[in-house]
Structure formats: C-alpha cells, structure tokens
Amino acid sequence: MPDSDLTFQNLEELKPRAEKILSRQAFGYYASGSESESTLRDNEASFKRYRLVPRLMVDVSKVDTTVTLLGRKIACPVLVAPMAMQRLAHSDGELATSRAAAAEGIPMVQSTMGTVELAEVRRAGKAGPMMMFQLYVFKERGFVKQLVQHAEKSGYNAIVVTVDAPFLGKREADEREGFKLPDHLRLENLTGLAEAARMERKVHSKNKGSGIALHFADHIDPSLTWDFIPWLHSITRLPIFLKGVLCPEDAHMGVEAGADGIIVSNHGGRQLDYAPASLDALPGIAAAVGKRVPVLVDGGVRRGTDIIKALAMGADVVLIGRPILWGLTLGGESGVRKVLETIKKELRLSMALMGCPSIEHLGRGMVIAPWDQYPNARL
Numbered sequence: 080m081p082d083s084d085l086t087f088q089n090l091e092e093l094k095p096r097a098e099k100i101l102s103r104q105a106f107g108y109y110a111s112g113s114e115s116e117s118t119l120r121d122n123e124a125s126f127k128r129y130r131l132v133p134r135l136m137v138d139v140s141k142v143d144t145t146v147t148l149l150g151r152k153i154a155c156p157v158l159v160a161p162m163a164m165q166r167l168a169h170s171d172g173e174l175a176t177s178r179a180a181a182a183e184g185i186p187m188v189q190s191t192m193g194t195v196e197l198a199e200v201r202r203a204g205k206a207g208p209m210m211m212f213q214l215y216v217f218k219e220r221g222f223v224k225q226l227v228q229h230a231e232k233s234g235y236n237a238i239v240v241t242v243d244a245p246f247l248g249k250r251e252a253d254e255r256e257g258f259k260l261p262d263h264l265r266l267e268n269l270t271g272l273a274e275a276a277r278m279e280r281k282v283h284s285k286n287k288g289s290g291i292a293l294h295f296a297d298h299i300d301p302s303l304t305w306d307f308i309p310w311l312h313s314i315t316r317l318p319i320f321l322k323g324v325l326c327p328e329d330a331h332m333g334v335e336a337g338a339d340g341i342i343v344s345n346h347g348g349r350q351l352d353y354a355p356a357s358l359d360a361l362p363g364i365a366a367a368v369g370k371r372v373p374v375l376v377d378g379g380v381r382r383g384t385d386i387i388k389a390l391a392m393g394a395d396v397v398l399i400g401r402p403i404l405w406g407l408t409l410g411g412e413s414g415v416r417k418v419l420e421t422i423k424k425e426l427r428l429s430m431a432l433m434g435c436p437s438i439e440h441l442g443r444g445m446v447i448a449p450w451d452q453y454p455n456a457r458l
C-alpha cells in the first residue's frame with residue numbers, strides 16, 4: 080500500500096481521506112459507533128461547547144508540555160488509545176504505531192485484540208517512555224493469567240482493564256457489512272493457545288453479522304465484578320488502570336477495589352449509546368477520585384485546545400483514538416508521527432496563548448461552560 084501525501088493541517092481533516100483508502104468493512108469498523116451514534120457525535124461536540132479564558136502578561140517564551148505518569152516523564156499529556164486490528168489500516172499495523180509513539184515520547188496502549196503479537200509491539204516501542212497493555216477479560220482465567228504475565232515479562236508498564244464491554248455494543252456498520260478479519264490477518268495474542276484457536280475461527284467465520292460481536296459474546300466474561308481487581312493484583316506487579324468509567328460512584332469503587340488509575344471513557348461511543356460524552360462525565364469523576372490516582376479521559380480529543388479543556392476539567396492525561404488510525408492509514412509510521420506532532424504543536428501554541436508556560440498552570444477557572452457566567456461577572 081503506497082503511503083499518501085502527509086500534508087494536513089489538523090486531525091479533523093483525516094477521516095474523509097482515510098475513507099478513500101480503506102475497504103468499506105475496515106472504515107465502517109474503525110469509524111462507527113453503536114446504534115444511533117449519539118454518544119459518538121457527542122464526544123466531539125462536547126469539547127466544542129466549552130470556551131477558554133486566556134490569562135495575559137505571563138512569560139511564555141518557553142512552554143513545557145511534559146507531564147509525569149507512573150513516575151515517567153512523557154512528552155505531553157497524551158497516550159495512544161488501545162485500538163484493535165491495526166493491520167487493517169496499514170501492513171505495519173501496531174508496529175508502526177508503536178515506533179511512532181515512541182519517537183514522539185508518547186506512551187501507547189496496546190490492545191488485547193492486536194494483529195501483531197504484544198511482545199513484538201513492545202520491542203518496536205522500546206525507545207519510548209513506556210507502554211501499557213489493554214486487557215479484555217476472557218471467561219478462561221488461565222488464559223487471562225498467561226496473557227497478563229506475558230505482557231509483564233515483555234516489558235509493559237501497566238495493565239489497562241476495559242470494564243465497559245461485557246458484550247460488544249451494537250455497531251450497525253459491522254452487522255450490515257458482515258465484518259470479518261481478512262484471512263491474512265490474525266489476532267496474534269490469541270494464537271498458539273488451545274482456547275484461542277477456537278475463538279479465532281469465529282472472527283473469520285462465514286456467519287452473518289459482525290464476526291467480532293459473535294467472538295466477544297462467546298469468550299469475553301460478562302460476569303466481571305469488583306473482586307476481579309484484587310485477583311489481577313495477585314497475578315501481576317503492574318499497576319492496574321480501569322477503562323470505561325462514566326459514573327463517580329464507580330470511580331470511587333474502582334479506587335477502593337485497588338485501581339491505580341481511572342480512565343473516563345465511553346469507548347469512543349461504541350458501547351452504550353446515549354452514555355454521556357466523556358468530557359461531561361469527567362469533572363464529577365475527578366472530584367470522586369480526589370487525586371488518589373491519576374484520572375485519564377478519552378473520546379473526541381482532536382485539538383490541542385481539547386487537551387487543555389480536559390486537563391482544566393480534572394484529567395491528568397488524555398488518550399487519542401481514531402485520528403491515530405487515520406494517520407496510520409495515510410502513511411504508516413510517518414502518518415502516526417505526523418498526527419502526534421500536529422497535536423503536540425497545537426497544544427504548545429494554545430498553552431502559550433492561554434498564558435500557561437507549563438501544564439500545572441491549567442486550572443478549572445480557565446474553562447467556561449455555556450451555563451457558566453463569564454469571569455468578569457465574578458469579580
């Protein structure tokens with residue numbers, strides 16, 4: 080697949096360009112949300128509702144975008160979100176994303192459902208600050224233990240447990256197109272295991288509808304409860320983040336159960352439709368967590384100013400999903416690098432324009448919701 084022209088101004092331009100390159104099945108799988116896609120749309124729309132109040136006469140000749148996560152310095156408060164099956168976008172798939180993220184000093188979260196084996200992805204990203212492994216919890220706990228311990232031995236620095244997917248949301252594009260993983264690709268983390276061989280057949284199966292949804296219903300454990308977290312701690316020394324939290328009470332219960340980080344997410348609008356936009360759920364969750372552990376957020380982050388809004392509203396770090404896949408589609412490793420470079424540059428400039436020479440300067444008073452009064456009314 081020849082790489083295309085990588086001249087673009089911003090992340091919002093990329094989706095229509097990627098659509099021209101990808102197969103209908105792959106584009107449908109990447110782009111779609113569940114059901115009426117109201118949460119999918121609301122994720123981006125919510126960022127656009129808020130306004131920023133700049134502060135003036137601050138020395139911004141130097142702007143420092145770095146932050147620390149799990150004791151490691153990262154280039155800016157951004158992570159690459161876990162996304163399955165990246166070789167649908169480009170033949171280098173997860174390897175390209177891993178190299179690009181490492182080169183930009185940004186951690187990547189690798190999905191359980193990768194099309195490159197997790198240890199290879201980790202090796203490709205060895206120059207980077209760190210990597211996390213996203214875990215889907217299979218009914219077969221022996222397999223889960225094997226997967227997690229293999230990730231730990233391979234050098235991953237944290238486990239991200241996705242807790243919003245007891246079943247896969249109803250993604251109508253996948254149902255309509257009969258989404259299947261093409262025959263030349265494999266869910267590489269699941270091969271070589273007896274249980275996995277059976278799972279794999281489903282993803283390639285000739286059944287009608289979404290092969291992924293069928294695979295999920297068969298093998299992912301919908302009976303998961305909070306006691307899973309202490310069990311996971313008992314089999315790994317890695318810190319555990321919970322991904323998919325939308326309710327302050329769940330965030331609190333997660334921290335009580337032993338979570339080392341909370342990721343506010345509605346899975347990019349792909350699970351429960353009409354779940355709140357992640358940004359709208361964020362302030363309540365940040366308040367419930369009360370700085371006990373880091374709070375991360377994803378869903379609809381497309382601009383440097385979106386990162387500023389999320390941080391000012393209580394997040395420590397954001398994750399970016401689909402724009403990474405569009406960059407990967409357009410230009411493999413270079414495409415992902417360009418996506419990350421672009422948003423980093425936007426963040427740096429917007430911080431300067433906000434009068435924020437470093438991330439600690441971002442505060443709640445700098446973001447106004449439509450229902451807030453403008454700051455001069457508070458004087």
Ligand SMILES: Cc1cc2nc3c(=O)[nH]c(=O)nc-3n(C[C@H](O)[C@H](O)[C@H](O)COP(=O)(O)O)c2cc1C
Pocket residue numbers: 108109110122160161162163190191192213241322344345346347348349377378379380398399400401402
């Ligand atoms: C194609 C695709 C695959 C995804 N695969 C996973 C996955 O394997 N595990 C997971 O926890 N989340 C997965 N997600 C959700 C993302 O991690 C993330 O929550 C979401 O995409 C963020 O929203 P954004 O795409 O608007 O930036 C996936 C999302 C997309 C678009």
Ligand SMILES: CC(C)CC(=O)C(=O)O
Pocket residue numbers: 163192247291295346349
């Ligand atoms: C293979 C899928 C289960 C990955 C996923 O989480 C998604 O498509 O949203």
